[in-house]
Amino acid sequence: MKAVLSTHPGGPDALELAEIEAPVAGPGEVVVDVRAASLNFFDTLIINDRYQYRPQRPFSPCGEFAGTVVAVGARVDEFKVGDRIAAYIKWGAAREQIAIPATQAVRLPDGVEFDVAATTFITYGTTLHALKDRAKLKAGETLCVLGAAGGAGQSAVELGHLMGARVIACASSEEKCAFARANGAAETINTSTEDLKERLKDLTVGAGVDVVYDAVGGDLTEPAVRATGWGGRYLVVGFAAGNIPKLPLNLVLLKGIDVLGVFWGRWIEIDPEGHRRNTEEILDHVAAGRLKPHIHARLPLERIGEAMAMIADRKVLGKIVIAPGP
Numbered sequence: 001m002k003a004v005l006s007t008h009p010g011g012p013d014a015l016e017l018a019e020i021e022a023p024v025a026g027p028g029e030v031v032v033d034v035r036a037a038s039l040n041f042f043d044t045l046i047i048n049d050r051y052q053y054r055p056q057r058p059f060s061p062c063g064e065f066a067g068t069v070v071a072v073g074a075r076v077d078e079f080k081v082g083d084r085i086a087a088y089i090k091w092g093a094a095r096e097q098i099a100i101p102a103t104q105a106v107r108l109p110d111g112v113e114f115d116v117a118a119t120t121f122i123t124y125g126t127t128l129h130a131l132k133d134r135a136k137l138k139a140g141e142t143l144c145v146l147g148a149a150g151g152a153g154q155s156a157v158e159l160g161h162l163m164g165a166r167v168i169a170c171a172s173s174e175e176k177c178a179f180a181r182a183n184g185a186a187e188t189i190n191t192s193t194e195d196l197k198e199r200l201k202d203l204t205v206g207a208g209v210d211v212v213y214d215a216v217g218g219d220l221t222e223p224a225v226r227a228t229g230w231g232g233r234y235l236v237v238g239f240a241a242g243n244i245p246k247l248p249l250n251l252v253l254l255k256g257i258d259v260l261g262v263f264w265g266r267w268i269e270i271d272p273e274g275h276r277r278n279t280e281e282i283l284d285h286v287a288a289g290r291l292k293p294h295i296h297a298r299l300p301l302e303r304i305g306e307a308m309a310m311i312a313d314r315k316v317l318g319k320i321v322i323a324p325g326p
Contacts, residue, residue, distance in 0.1 A: 002324065003095035004304050005058040009049045012305035012312070015061070023099035025073035030102050032085060033070050034324045036118035037062035037093040039304070040151060041240050044312045046091060053265075055091050061304070062322060065093035066108065066117035076102045084108040086283075088121035090265065094304055096324045103272075106279055109287040116286060119151065119293040119319040124282045125275070126237065126264040127155040130213060131163060133267075133274070134260045135233040139164025141210035144200060146224060147240055148185065149176035151319040152215040157183045158291050165211070168203055170196060170220070172314070179317050183294075196220060200227035208255075213237060221245040225257065233258045294318030 001022045004015050025031045043061040045051040066086035069079050079085065085105040092098060108117050131137040143160040147153040148169035160167045161184030169180030170189045177188035189199045200209055200223075208229025214221060218241025225247060228234055234257055239245075252259055268275035285291040296316045299307050300323055307320045 001096040002301055003060050004301060005060060006047045007058045009047070011048060012044070012308040015047065015305050015308075017302050018058075020095070022097055025071040025076075025099055027074040028076060028101055028103070029073040029099045030069045030076060030079050030085070030105060031071035031097055031099045032065075032067040032087075032105075033097055034065050034093055034095060035067040035114040036298075037065040037322045037324060038118040038122070039307055039311060039320045039322060040064075040122050041238070041311055042122075043091075044308050047308075053090060060092045060094040061308075062093035063090050064088045064118055064121040065098070066114040070097070073102075078102060079105065079107070084114070086114075086117040086121070088125065088268070094301065094322055094324065096301070106276070106283065109283055112283060112287050115295055115298060115321045115323075116293050117283070118321055119295065120282050120286060120291075121279065122264070123151040123155040123319070124159065124291065124293070125268070125278060126152060126262060127159050127213070128278045128282060129264050129267055130235045130237060130260075130262040131156070131159055131211070132278075134262055135211045135235055137163050137165055137211055140166070142166045142168065142204055144168045144170065144209040144212045144224060144227070145180070145185070146170050146191075146212070146214045146220050147216040148180040148188070149317050150215070150240065150314075151316075152237060153180070153213075154183055154294055154318050155291075156213040156215075157185050160213070161185070162285065162290055168200065168209065176317065179294075183292075191220060195223075197223035197227045200224070204229065208232060211235065215240055217241045217245050218243055219245075221247060222251075225251050225255075228255060228257055231256050231258075233260055235260050235262050237262045295321050297321070298323055
């Protein structure tokens with residue numbers, strides 16, 4: 001079977017398309033035909049040894065996928081051949097088939113397509129954990145979303161709106177701002193042409209925002225902190241800008257701000273039942289049409305390098321799905 005492999009550190013051009021042996025279902029495992037695998041920004045980092053996890057090589061990128069069960073190992077009672085499932089596995093899904101522990105899989109609700117299901121775990125899972133479990137976002141509060149047009153940003157705009165918040169979406173172009181408004185943002189700020197701090201202050205009549213969702217970092221962090229209101233919550237989600245900002249702690253003190261780290265990948269290991277509940281909640285929202293993940297493009301397995309380059313160049317609205325199978 002075909003698989004995309006990272007055999008040495010490097011950019012998208014360092015990935016290799018290889019033929020490897022098909023997996024066999026061990027005890028407690030299922031083998032899945034991968035119908036769709038989703039790329040995330042961290043995939044551009046993990047293949048170059050710039051992420052907090054460094055898998056043993058060779059490994060395949062893509063940490064979330066959806067597909068059909070084609071084999072079931074001993075001691076697996078919850079799934080059978082033909083079941084439609086999805087899973088988060090950290091990395092490894094950029095291949096035609098994969099064997100995973102059955103406990104990592106969730107059954108797909110009727111009406112949720114493979115492409116859509118493959119995009120929900122990392123971005124929507126991180127965001128629901130951030131807004132619900134960490135920030136405890138309440139209806140009527142103001143939520144500022146930085147990088148609002150990427151996969152994480154779109155999920156924050158959608159979930160924030162769904163939870164009853166007034167969402168201010170911040171993005172780097174008018175096209176991206178329009179995309180955020182279409183996903184439920186009440187107001188938008190073009191960070192390429194507008195002063196982030198001043199606009200956030202204006203839009204909150206000087207009070208500042210209640211919650212900031214920051215998956216960008218870089219030069220946007222400090223002005224966003226300065227525009228956070230008294231007792232606000234600042235969610236540190238990631239650093240898509242490429243550098244980790246240094247935060248003046250006097251601002252945290254003077255505003256009584258809570259700075260909250262959002263390490264979803266570690267949380268799901270500590271609280272797997274909480275992760276499962278959140279995943280089922282997200283998929284129920286998708287099945288009901290309340291959440292609509294946007295798929296920027298669907299590309300075949302051999303074009304994964306092109307897809308990663310698009311993500312690294314900030315050219316993607318929502319997510320890119322890789323299709324290893326039919």
